[in-house]
Amino acid sequence: MSTYADTRSFLSRLLLFTKTDTEVPADPVAAVKQAAERRAQGQMRMPSYHASDKRPVKLEVVEHGDGRISQYPPPDRWDDWVEYDSKSWPKRVARRYTLVPTICFNCESACGLLAYVDKETYDVRKLEGNPKHPGSRGRNCAKGPATHNQLYDPERILYPLKRVGARGEGKWKRVSWAEALRDIAAKMRASRERRLDGIMYHVGRPGEDHFANRTVQAWGVDGHNSHTNICSANARMGYTAWTGSDRPSPDYAKARTTLLISAHLESGHYFNPHAQRIMESKQRGGRLIVLDPRLSNTAARADVWLPTWPGSEAVVLLAIASYLIQEGRYDHDFVRRWVNWEKTLEMAPQFTAQASEAAREVAAEATARKRREGAWSFADFDRLLKALYAEFTFARAAEEAQVPVERVREAAEAVADAGSRLATHTWRSATMGNRGGWQVSRALYFLNVLTGSVGTEGGTAMNNWNKFVPKAITEPRPFNAWNELHLPHEWPFAMYEMSFLLPHFLEEGRGDVDVYFTRVYNPMWINPDGFMWLKALRDEQKIKLHVALTPTWNESAWFADYVLPMGH
Ligand code: SF4
Structure with a gap:
């Protein structure tokens, strides 16, 4: 589906700078262009890390509340951290990194991580706990450091893909963001002009603090759908x-x-x-x-x-x-x-x-x-x-x-x-x-x-x-619409959208969807009746356009019309 070259390109864009084996461009925009050129010429390589003649300094010792002791790089050295490469042992090969605080998104805990970014190649060498993160305090489960595998996953979605064969046939072509957005937006506009319940944004992982809800509301449609009724809706209700x-x-x-x-x-x-x-x-x-x-x-x-x-x-x-x-x-x-x-x-x-x-x-x-x-x-x-x-x-x-x-x-x-x-x-x-x-x-x-x-x-x-969530200066106007496919009249007290029933409602002929977004959501896999979802996703009369927003391939994305790379 993708190549290392594209992964590297994506990371370069992510970090807003890139590097060849021989030089560091001063201008990040030029760097991105150069990366694209090198990618086109097939010159990208596996992540690499430069040796340094600097010597490592001592780790800081942190004693945890439960009496355990860990060691971390002291924060005042994060900008220029040197340590020996464990893989080169017993040779002492020093590497220089900038340690960039980031967040693990492998579950909702959002623990702190430190990305070890090579000073010379800008490749991420590893991810370890951030001792200054107030929630995780430097400690992670095994999935935190494993984020490195996701960064360099060959199955990672790196650029917009458009279906070219039949839906589910697995034939795709790479398209530009402009082309993808133009086509999707045109179909959304056409739907919006006809009705206020034709666009559906179905969320698995939101990954933001209500910004998407605000955007969906700005579309002026009853379009938000969530996975919560197969997750935490009951606990929330109590x-x-x-x-x-x-x-x-x-x-x-x-x-x-x-x-x-x-x-x-x-x-x-x-x-x-x-x-x-x-x-x-x-x-x-x-x-x-x-x-x-x-x-x-x-x-x-x-x-x-x-x-x-x-x-x-x-x-x-x-x-x-x-x-x-x-x-x-x-x-x-x-x-x-x-x-x-x-x-x-x-x-x-x-x-x-x-x-x-x-x-x-x-x-x-x-x-x-x-x-x-x-x-x-x-x-x-x-x-x-x-x-x-x-x-x-x-x-x-x-x-x-x-x-x-x-x-x-x-x-x-x-x-x-x-x-x-x-x-x-x-x-x-x-x-x-x-x-x-x-x-x-x-x-x-x-x-x-x-x-x-x-x-x-x-x-x-x-x-x-005890949480501060800044309120936006302006709010989109409330819409005057009700989507029966989200909250059907039989369940007037439903705590969240009855999203797990969507393919059944479509099967019963209760309606259809003009533009269906799945946002880091794999309904075919996550719902108990995956074959109903398969049937619905295949049916272009019921789901006319399916846009999968996802960082990696999944079963539902295979039945999309567009697959767009999306952070977790
Ligand atoms: S480190 Fe583990 S517990 Fe923390 S956010 Fe990542 S997956 Fe969740």
Whole structure:
């Protein structure tokens, strides 16, 4: 599909400078032109690294929170770093690099990396951890340094490609950006003139902070589609119900107890920065509870491992909540201040109609007291909680989850002992894998609310409570359109677009798509019914133009009309 020459050209453009074996052009624009000429003449070569007569200096020693020690190049030497080439050993061949801070995009953790860029050839020799990155602090999983393979991957998409054979036949020709953009834009314009739901931008990895959303809105169409309904939509729903925000940010390092659903120590969301801090907490005596059906590496590190039967997670969490409530071990002051308990009492006669007799009695008594005394009583709210959650016993949780009852109790004790330092996290796993899974994150965050561990040191905040995202000076005008292929009328409360059903809607004849962008997204591979996607992507009546924006080849891009190189 591509050659090293093109990879090198791309990197040269990326870095805005390039280099022959003999000279460094002063003008980066001229350098890019020269690179193109050399590429045309087949003169490009494999990445190479120059020897230097400089001597290496000592690495800086960094002691991590969990007691481990690493060594890094001191930042004041990053501009001109010299070290011996490991591959030349036992010969001592010194190499000179500029260390360029960058970010790993192999998962959403976005850990810091340092690219070792050869001072002479401008080739990237390797990528290692950036000790100054606040999240990863110099440490990465194996995928971080492996970014080097992606840079030089022979399958990397380096320039716009246009389909020339039948769709899926695998015949392509290289076209210029101008030609590709002109053709795509013309088809978008034609669609836009006819309707406001003909263009679809389907996102796998966004790779930006809402800039694409803004652009799609500027097109004036209902065009944004996301993968989230096969990913984190359920977890987001549960968190949003509590906080209006959808992404948790637990302060593991200072937690007294950490409660994880699934395996965030070695996989899961944000796992490397999370794992470091979970281990710090454990080093300080913090306890770790893990709900995971598998004896994962995370479960193996747990103080309390609950190998819960899939789908039973919420009842275990509610049994822990009930324990806090029945034993009076919840944070009354926090709940009184932050929970709408008065409104709950006001509505209690209605929502307890199907509840236990005890709950109905409390609701009636609370209402009578309000009439008598003119104010709601928090003591009545406490009684109502006790009545409502009485059914969630340890025995019930143990039976449904198929775990020993004493282990559920042990977990509940550890949560109660956490005070306001309870760090919790769930993202996909149980929330996404089960019907009604949004109640898992809702029940999980209930424990934070009951212990007052909301936004506290060692507790769980929402990520946007402490994050600055600059707002654009102007916003595109809102559009007046609704795309039934995204959010069909049968699911009025869908948290995100029902994107996994798109090929089925197309099959049913509910509509078609004039211009379909897949953005670092491989629907044929990622959705459970890949053959439905294959059928839809093949059908030029249903998807009239498919533009795949991707850094490398994938199954869906094979069925595109244009393949455009795109950063991850
Ligand atoms: S956890 Fe690993 S893959 Fe994810 S950003 Fe960090 S280094 Fe990259």
